[in-house]
Amino acid sequence: MxxxxxxxxxxxxxxxxxxxxxxxxxxxxxxxxxxxxxxxxxxxxxxxxxxxxxxxxxxxxxxSKESLVEEVLRYGVQFTHTHVRVIVEQLPDSATAGERLAAAVGGFLEATLELGNMSPAHVRTFHQLPTEIQDSLRPIRRAFARFWEELIDAAVASGEIRADIDPLVLRSFIISSLEQVAEWPGRARHSARDLSDVMRTLIFDGVGRSRD
Amino acid sequence: MxxxxxxxxxxxxxxxxxxxxxxxxxxxxxxxxxxxxxxxxxxxxxxxxxxxxxxxxxxxxxxSKESLVEEVLRYGVQFTHTHVRVIVEQLPDSATAGERLAAAVGGFLEATLELGNMSPAHVRTFHQLPTEIQDSLRPIRRAFARFWEELIDAAVASGEIRADIDPLVLRSFIISSLEQVAEWPGRARHSARDLSDVMRTLIFDGVGRSRD
DNA sequence: GTCTATACAAGGATAGAC
DNA sequence: GTCTATCCTTGTATAGAC
CATH class of the missing domain: 1.10.10.60 (Homeodomain-like)
Structure with missing residues (x-):
């Protein structure tokens, strides 16, 4: 052993x-x-x-090779999950659901940049792993997904997020948008703070010219 | 041979x-x-x-295994590229840059759904292929990327898309948003038409409650 | 065109020395 | 803790029959 x-x-x-x-x-x-x-x-x-x-x-x-790879991926989710939770929980009680979601977006991106290669490693290789490893990682991935689910649903309920779109689509869109940032080419050029601002804008307001 | x-x-x-x-x-x-x-x-x-x-x-x-896999991926990009181009070129000359971009979004999603497993196969496995295959696919991928680039830049120039965000980030966001749809879970439940509408809304206007 | 049988290389895993 | 040497499985690829 x-x-x-x-x-x-x-x-x-x-x-x-x-x-x-x-x-x-x-x-x-x-x-x-x-x-x-x-x-x-x-x-x-x-x-x-x-x-x-x-x-x-x-x-x-x-x-084994598998257990090594598993640990690489597990560390990444765990770190990100913890980081995002802490950030959100540090908000004052007065924070709205939309503000909490926005904070989570920022936390996610901070963690992503901090993790270096581990972020894209997870995004890219998860689906390619032997079933056993995928299964073993599933619980923590699910827990994280549920966390986002609650954040988003709350923001829909509070009226800060549009309610006219299938919630599953909404969640998939937000989460995959965030995950993909790790795959972007010159992402290193932007600081976590910049990226957070930009992504909050893109996700909440879209690419359309902001109406004034 | x-x-x-x-x-x-x-x-x-x-x-x-x-x-x-x-x-x-x-x-x-x-x-x-x-x-x-x-x-x-x-x-x-x-x-x-x-x-x-x-x-x-x-x-x-x-x-070889490699040439087989290459053909799977090549067929997918080729099909999608052609489909999107045709859709955009069929628009009347009076179409604005924003309308052309919106049409391209729809065309991309139609192709994605039409391709079945080939779409996620491409998204998931491209980065894992031997260098030779990646290199061989690169030209067509680049051509397609450039096509999007022109569409998006034109829409920025026409004022239909916000100009306050790094163009590279803008493009990455739009393209990766579209590519990820193939990875969504219950996506089969939505028709290409529905998905196109929803994605146009999400990409252009964001998840935030539309201001009225 | 498709099958069976087999050659062959690669790479994960183990044993034991240091 | 790390190395060297080696076993052994797996899977790509080939040859030739049908």
Whole structure:
């Protein structure tokens, strides 16, 4: 069983730090390779090389290619979910449903940029993974989706979002718009703050010339 | 060389029709497998089985897995590109740039629904293909992208689309919004016409409650 | 055109030394 | 913790019969 002490044991912190650092390097290398090559073409040898290791050494940290990839994706959703929740919960009680949704949009984009390669890695490769991994990630993905669902439904109820469109379409549109930002070409040129403003405008008001 | 007579020879039409039919079955099976399993997990054996053939028989039609997959994706872009162009060109000369863009949106969605599994197959797997295939598809993808670029820029110039947003962001937003529709869950419930109306509304006016 | 049988390469996984 | 060496499965691709 290839399980390093994630933590909680009485081992010297020094050793844990090194192990954890390597582990992180591997995860980030894996994310990069996934984005560049896709799940199919990503070989463990590539990941190992990018992390400065030999192929066999990966098995000290992970049981399999699948479990490694799973961890890359899981980390991404978890981070994003947490980040967005915190941002929304920090709002004053007086915030409207629309304001909460807008804050969530900003939080999502902050997390996306912060995650680097892990964001596109998730968007691109989820559907290509073996069923077992998809199933194992499904709960957290669902929980996140439900969170958005509540935000959006509340904004519809408050009258801040149009009610004349199928709610499922509405949600799909908002969420896929946000997810796709990670795939945009020169996205790095924009700061998270700029991107948040722009996306809030696009999603809420559309590309049409604003009526005045 | 596994090249069936695409056509143009003096062979009896009967035989050609059968070969073409099988070829089509293979392509559609491949599209379905790509969507369901992803490029990684899609085995030629799966495709063959779904098309009612044995693995080896595929090589009568295609030189390799890669060339088969390439053809699936190429057909999709080509079809969509042509369809959208025709729709836009049929508009009266009096049509504004905004109206042309709106028509293109409708045409894109019609093509998307018409293509069935080929649409999501393209969206999902393009980035995972071997470089050679990506390169070979790049020209037609670029041409299509440029077409959109012109439509959008013209609508900005005519004042029908907001000019206060980075054009690259604007284009990315519109195009990725459209592409993602193929990935939506219960999209089958909506007709192409409904979807076109809804997407035009969302893209041009946003999700915010329309101001009156 | 389609099948069966098989060659062949690639890459994930394991064992054990250091 | 990391390396080297190796096993073993999988799946693409080919050959040749029917």
């Amino acid at each position: 290839a399980q390093p002490n994630t933590n909680g044991s009485a081992r010297p912190t020094r050793a844990l730090a090194k192990s954890a650092a390597t582990r992180r390097r591997v995860i980030e290398a894996a994310a990069r390779m996934l984005v560049e090559q896709g799940y199919a073409a990503t070989r463990l040898a590539d990941i190992a090389a990018a992390a400065g290791l030999q192929t066999g050494s990966l098995y000290y940290y992970f049981d | 596994a090249q069936p007579n695409t056509n143009g020879s003096a062979r009896p039409t009967r035989a050609l029709a059968k070969s073409a039919a099988t070829r089509r079955r293979v392509i559609e099976a491949a599209a379905r497998m790509l969507v369901e399993q992803g490029y990684a997990a899609t085995r030629l054996a799966d495709i063959a089985a779904a098309a009612g053939l044995q693995t080896g028989s595929l090589y009568y039609y295609f030189d």
